[in-house]
Amino acid sequence: MATERDELRDRLDRATAHLDPPYAVVDLTAFDANATALAGRAGGKPLRLASKSVRSRELTRRALDTPGWRGIMAFTLAEAIWLARSELTDDVLVAYPTVGRGSLGELTADAALAETVTLMVDDVAQLDLVDDVQPADRRPEIRVCLDLDASWRPLGGRVHVGVRRSPVHTAQAAATLAATVAGRPGFRLVGLMAYEAQIAGLGDAPPGQATLGAAIRFTQRRSYRELLHRRSAVVAAVRDLADLELVNGGGTGSVAATSADPSITEITAGSGLYGPTLFDGYRAWRPTPAAFFACSVVRRPDPTVATVLGGGWIASGPAAASRLPTPWLPEGLTMIGAEGAGEVQTPLTGPGAAGLHLGDRVWFRHAKAGELCERVNDLHLVDGDEVVATVPTYRGEGRAFL
Template sequence: MATDRDKLRDRLDRATAHLDPPYAVVDLAAFDANADALVSRAAGKPLRVASKSVRARDLLSRVLARPGWRGVMAFTLPEAIWLARTGISDNVLVAYPTADRGALAELAADPALAAAVTLMVDDPGQLDLVDAVCPPGRRPPLRVCLDLDASWRPLGGRVHLGVRRSPVHSAGAAGTFAAAVAGRPGFRLVGLMSYEAQIAGLGDAPPGQAVRGAAIRVAQRGSYRELLDRRAAAVAAVREHADLEFVNGGGTGSVAATSADPAVTEVTAGSGLYGPTLFDAYRAWRPTPAAFFACAVVRRPAPGLATVLGGGWIASGAAGASRLPRPWLPAGLRLLGAEGAGEVQTPVTGAVATTLRVGDRVWFRHAKAGELCERVNELHLVDGDEVVATVPTYRGEGRAFL
């Protein structure tokens, strides 16, 4: 009897029979189902789509047209300007501070753009840079959001769990910084963001690592409890100096938990739309795989082995096996530990490899979401067993932001 993955392979093969690998597809039924599932998990709080995890304007528009989604979290200021100017959204939050003088000058020169884009700040030097590009009296007030560091520092700060982001960690530091922003002309503090990467971006059930998974879950529970209190205190401290429009938090891996925080008014998500392999390590919710890329078998070097052309589309982050793409279809394939996924060729093994012939497709899933789009100029959108549209990625539109 055919399994669900057998049926998926057959459907994708039929839909793309006219295409020559390598190419990437998005299964629209899975994409839309993931979008709806994330809204359900957000329990009434709006979701801001993380453009870094999508990197295709047509699909950003598609998710923003669905109930429960509002606004974009961009990853660079030039990207935010482009998305605002092309009508994707008039509510774009830049997730990271910028030192792009040209983009800052463009933002400061256009009142409509300045009203649509919010900058991320956590250091007075970032405000100084903006003023050096365009003094306050020569620009509209620029919207800024304070990045509150969400990492957990137990044992008196001797342990750091989470990513290294903002220097603003305590509620007191947030209030002090908010007062400094309020006292400077040319800026308007409208938001606070805190991204709990140690919860949202770390799978709590890593395959084959039961002890590590249990330790991660203990740490995540402790971190969540600490952040609930600290984020609430920070929001209160900032509100003494600014009328906040939003308090943003979370990511795909923590939508339900972050939405339950009373201090948070909106949650960010993006990776869950494509369902990359890193999210296979989560217990609470696993998105349906929606994005795939196909490579062609070009060699049969030995029994039980098939080699595809290309395939080495490695994800960012700490180097390791978890960052490798995973051969997904046909089911039962795996990479060779000694070779992994190569730039120009990738051998795969497993009992099913014996059935593969030159010209057959092997379907991979990327470890991360939007990074797939840095490898292809277009995404083929599959509905059922046919390609119903082909849309450009950022790369396909000639846009390389990082």
């Protein structure tokens, strides 16, 4: 009896029979369902789309057309300017501090851009750089968002749980920086962001690792409680100094939990639209896989191995098996440990290998979301068993931001 994955393979094969691998597809039914499900988990609070997790202007527009989605979180100022000028939205928040003088020059020379794009800061020196590019009396007012470190630091700070982002960790530190921004000519403090990576970006149910999963869930519960109180105190302290338009937090892995924080006004999400493999290790919600890439079988070294051309599309992060792409269709394929996913070839073994022939497609899922788009110029959009459109990725439009 055919499984759901067998049916998915047949459908994708039929839809793309006219294409030569490697190529990438997005299943629109799954993409749209994920967009709707994420909005439903947000508790009525708007979702800001993390553009780096999509990296296609057309699919960004499609997500933003879904009720519950509003605004973009860009990962560089250059990208933010490009997206703002594309008229996808009038609200672009840059997720990381900016030191690019060229991009700052563009921003400070354009009043419309300055009203659309919000810079992220965690250090007074970042304000100094803006003024060095264009003094306050010669440019429009620049919108600013403070980046609060959301990591958990138990045992008096001797343990660090989370990522190392902003140096601003306490309400006092946030108030000090907020006072500086609020009192400085040429800047307007409009937002606060706190990304709880140890909750939103870490799966709490890693497959086959029950003990580790229990430890992660314990840590996340403790971290969430600490952040709930600290973020509330920070927001209260900053609101005494500025009229905040937004308090941003979360990610795909914590939409419901983050939305329950009364201090939060919006949640960021993006990876859940494509449903990469890293999100297979979450209990609260798992997106439907929507993005895939296909490679051709080009040789059969022996009856137990099928080798595809390419396949080494590795995700960023710690060098670990979790960052490898996963051979998804047909079922029953695994990589060979001594070779892994190769730039020019990837040998596959397992029960699914025996039935593969030269020219057959093997469908992979990427470990992350938007990074898939750095490997292809186009995304083929599949509806049912038909490619209904082909849209460019950032790379296909000649744009590479990081």
